[in-house]
Amino acid sequence: MAKGSVVGNLAEDLGLHVRDLLTRNLRVSAEKQYFTVNMESGNILVSDRIDRESLCLQNPLCVVPLEIVAQNPLNVFHINVMIEDINDNPPHFPQNNIVLQINELAMPGTRFGLESAIDADVGPHSVQSYQLSSSEHFSLMMKGKTEDKNAPELVLTKPLDREQQSSHLLVLTAVDGGDPVLTGTAAIQIKVTDANDNAPVFSHDMYKVSLRENLPPGTSVLKVTATDQDEGVNAEITYSFKSLRDDTGNIFMLDHQNGEIKSKGPIDFETSKSYTMNIEARDGGGMTSECKIILEILDENDNTPDVVFTSVTSSITEDAEPGTVIALFKTHDKDSGENGEVTCVIKEKVPFRIESSSNNYYKLVTDGALDREHTTEYNVTITATDRGKPPLSSSTCVTLHIGDVNDNAPVFHQESYVVHLAENNPPGVSIAQVIAYDPDLGSNGCVFYSIVASDLETRELTSYVSVNAQSGVVFAQRAFDYEQLRAFELTLQARDQGSPALSANVSLRVL
Numbered sequence: 319m320a321k322g323s324v325v326g327n328l329a330e331d332l333g334l335h336v337r338d339l340l341t342r343n344l345r346v347s348a349e350k351q352y353f354t355v356n357m358e359s360g361n362i363l364v365s366d367r368i369d370r371e372s373l374c375l376q377n378p379l380c381v382v383p384l385e386i387v388a389q390n391p392l393n394v395f396h397i398n399v400m401i402e403d404i405n406d407n408p409p410h411f412p413q414n415n416i417v418l419q420i421n422e423l424a425m426p427g428t429r430f431g432l433e434s435a436i437d438a439d440v441g442p443h444s445v446q447s448y449q450l451s452s453s454e455h456f457s458l459m460m461k462g463k464t465e466d467k468n469a470p471e472l473v474l475t476k477p478l479d480r481e482q483q484s485s486h487l488l489v490l491t492a493v494d495g496g497d498p499v500l501t502g503t504a505a506i507q508i509k510v511t512d513a514n515d516n517a518p519v520f521s522h523d524m525y526k527v528s529l530r531e532n533l534p535p536g537t538s539v540l541k542v543t544a545t546d547q548d549e550g551v552n553a554e555i556t557y558s559f560k561s562l563r564d565d566t567g568n569i570f571m572l573d574h575q576n577g578e579i580k581s582k583g584p585i586d587f588e589t590s591k592s593y594t595m596n597i598e599a600r601d602g603g604g605m606t607s608e609c610k611i612i613l614e615i616l617d618e619n620d621n622t623p624d625v626v627f628t629s630v631t632s633s634i635t636e637d638a639e640p641g642t643v644i645a646l647f648k649t650h651d652k653d654s655g656e657n658g659e660v661t662c663v664i665k666e667k668v669p670f671r672i673e674s675s676s677n678n679y680y681k682l683v684t685d686g687a688l689d690r691e692h693t694t695e696y697n698v699t700i701t702a703t704d705r706g707k708p709p710l711s712s713s714t715c716v717t718l719h720i721g722d723v724n725d726n727a728p729v730f731h732q733e734s735y736v737v738h739l740a741e742n743n744p745p746g747v748s749i750a751q752v753i754a755y756d757p758d759l760g761s762n763g764c765v766f767y768s769i770v771a772s773d774l775e776t777r778e779l780t781s782y783v784s785v786n787a788q789s790g791v792v793f794a795q796r797a798f799d800y801e802q803l804r805a806f807e808l809t810l811q812a813r814d815q816g817s818p819a820l821s822a823n824v825s826l827r828v829l
Contacts, residue, residue, distance in 0.1 A: 319364050325353060325399060328386065329360025332395060336360045343389040347628050353384060353399065362397075370401045371438040378440045387628050392646050394628070394679055405496025407438040409445045411504035412561060416490070418472070418506060419604025422480040423513040429459070430472040431598075431608055433561045435492030435502055442495035451489040456508075458490075469561075472506070480510040514552040514603025518544040524610045531587040531618050535580075539570065542577040542609060544599035551602030560596040560608060565589075570613075572597065579611070587617040588652045619706025623651040623660040625714040628679075635721040636690040644670070645682035645716060649702045656705040663703075668696050670718075682716075690720040691757045724762035724816025728754035730824040738829045741800040749783070750792040752824055754812035761815035765790075770823065771809035783828075785810060792826065805829050 328344070329336050339357045346353055354365040362384075374380035380401040387394050412433050420430065437444040448470040450458035455476045460468040470490065486508035494500050521543050529539060546553040557577040559567065570593070571582040577597070593613040600606045630645040638644075651658040662672050662680055669686030682698070696718045703711035730752060737750040756763040767790040772779050782803075785792050790812070806828055813821035 319368065321364055321366070323364040325362040325364060327360050328355055328362050328395075328397075334360070341390065345387055347385040347387045347394075348383075352382060355386070362399075368401060370403050370440075371407065373401060376438075376440060385628075387646070389629060392629055392643050392681070394646065394675070396677060403440050403443050405439055405443040405494060405500060407443075408500035409435040409437040409492035409494055409502035411435050411490070411492065411502060414504055416504055416506045417509065419509045419511050420474070420478060421512065421514045421603060421605065422478045422510050423515060424474050424478060426474050426477060428474045429461070430474075431461070431560075431606070432470045432472055432490065432506070433504075434469045435504075436561075436563070437492075437494055437502075439494065439496075444494060445492050446495040447493050449491040449493060451491075453486065453488055455486060456488060478510050480512065484510050486510075509604070511604050514548060514601065514605055516547040516552070516601075517605035518546045518555050518599035518601050518607045520544045520599060520607060520609040522609060524612070526612045526614070528614045528616055529581075529585060530616050531585045532620055533581045533585050535582060535584075537581045539579045539581060539613065540611065541579070542597055542599075542611070544577070544607065544609075546601045546605075548601060548603065552605075554602040555599050558598050558600070560598045562595055566593050566595055569593070570595070585615060587615045587654070588621065591615055617654045617657055619653055619657040619704065619708070619710060621652040621657075622710045622712050623649055623658075623702040623704050624712050625649055625662070625700050625702045627714070627716060630716055631718075633719045633721040634684065634688065635723050636688040637723045637725065638684050638688060640684050640686060642684045643681050644684065644718060646675075646679065647682065647700070647714075648677075648679045650678065651702075651704050653704065653706065656707075659705045660702050661705075663701055665699060665701055666697075668698055670696070670698055672700070688720055690722050690759070691726065693720065695719045722759040722762055724758055724814065724818070724820060726756055726758050726763075727820035728756040728765045728812035728814055728822045730754045730812065730822060732824070734825040734827070736827045736829065739794070739798060741798050743794050743797055745794060745796050747794050748791050749794050749828065750826060752785075752790040752792070752810050752812075752826060754790070754822060754824075756812075756814050756820075758814065758816065764815045765812045766815070768811050768813070769808055770811045773807050782806070783808065 344355050352366050352368055353362050356363055370380045382399045384397040385394055418430055435445045457473045457475045459471050459473050461471045488506040490504045490506055492502045527540050544555050546555055556574050559572055569583045570579055572579050595611050596608050598606050598608050625647055627647040634644050649660040651660050671685035673681045673683055675681055697715055699713050699715045701711055701713045703709050739749050754765050756765050766787045767785050769785050781795055784795055808826045809823055810826055811821050811823050813819050
């Protein structure tokens with residue numbers, strides 16, 4: 319499908335309003351962005367070229383899992399997109415030219431196995447039938463060879479005579495089930511040989527072997543053996559792979575003389591859990607037989623689990639309730655079974671805990687009271703450990719900043735103040751300073767001072783004293799006279815700028 323094609327409507331399927339898509343910041347979380355979400359329509363759109371054969375090889379069911387992460391509140395939606403096959407790959411044979419040596423004494427009805435054609439498509443788009451060019455000596459029939467695949471066999475219908483005709487040329491055509499159909503061809507050259515009346519025989523028709531992944535190159539995997547009752551050249555046997563996929567040929571090698579299979583490249587369980595191959599034994603007279611080999615790969619704990627944060631709240635206020643979700647993360651381990659089962663823990667002593675969500679998703683939530691004035695930030699290390707023997711683990715650290723709330727009232731340096739002032743002071747002189755401290759941040763910790771009570775009459779107060787709101791310095795507004803005013807008392811207040819504001823009072827006695 320072209321880029322921009324509509325796959326489905328996310329908003330409609332999830333029961334969301336389109337206007338919620340922007341406010342909840344929906345986004346696709348995937349290793350490769352094949353799809354995007356249109357925030358205006360809610361449609362899931364194709365954003366990159368999708369090749370089913372690259373994604374799923376020969377698997378008939380091809381599913382691309384998507385994870386849609388939403389904010390406010392945090393949530394994750396799991397979507398499976400099924401990729402349907404189209405007939406965009408023609409069949410082809412591993413060899414364009416096939417050479418068969420057939421003895422002139424071969425009886426009509428004798429069958430000769432041919433290599434199956436390979437088609438990267440699946441289901442009805444894969445190889446459905448074979449056709450053979452017209453021949454008076456040969457016909458074509460199908461033999462059930464492997465699961466869901468038919469292998470062509472060449473059948474001798476009329477006796478051969480090497481002296482009359484020493485070679486025959488046929489064309490084999492593989493046809494898939496597409497509309498229109500796609501085809502691939504291979505030329506078959508028949509060389510008629512002198513009598514060799516015994517074909518090689520394998521000790522087993524099928525071999526099954528279990529192998530550990532990560533075997534060193536050159537490790538012996540299996541040795542197949544075929545015998546031939548003929549003598550001389552007609553009993554000399556050579557071995558070769560038949561219908562071998564490219565990836566298998568890069569991983570295993572075969573000794574053509576003794577039939578021993580050895581590892582060639584890295585064997586990785588996470589790449590393939592098993593390999594199936596056919597080996598042909600051919601004697602010196604050209605007669606062949608085949609055996610089937612199934613190699614089962616055993617998983618080793620060779621992949622470390624990792625932690626991926628999909629969403630992290632940048633700041634948490636110190637009044638956050640226990641259980642508040644502050645981060646969403648997932649774990650991933652390529653191994654299988656216990657080797658791929660992961661647990662997550664926090665090793666530090668911090669007021670946070672991990673809650674399991676679904677599909678290897680976890681939530682990091684608060685698990686106790688927070689106090690910014692005590693701790694302004696936390697470095698939380700999440701350690702993911704699998705259940706392999708020995709276990710493998712990895713750690714990821716996330717820094718969480720604690721936001722301020724107005725939870726501290728101002729505190730005066732002294733419980734009360736007493737100052738002595740000589741009479742006849744000059745007007746405007748500073749007579750005292752009160753100081754209050756507020757550990758909160760910003761406006762929550764910004765203190766302003768005022769006079770809230772006095773034993774002077776209200777109308778006299780402003781003519782006698784004032785206080786600087788920012789500094790807390792108390793000033794005499796006039797000259798004082800001991801014979802008229804020997805002492806008076808003020809109540810000053812320090813008030814922060816939080817919402818709601820918090821305050822504290824202190825007494826100032828002037829003698």
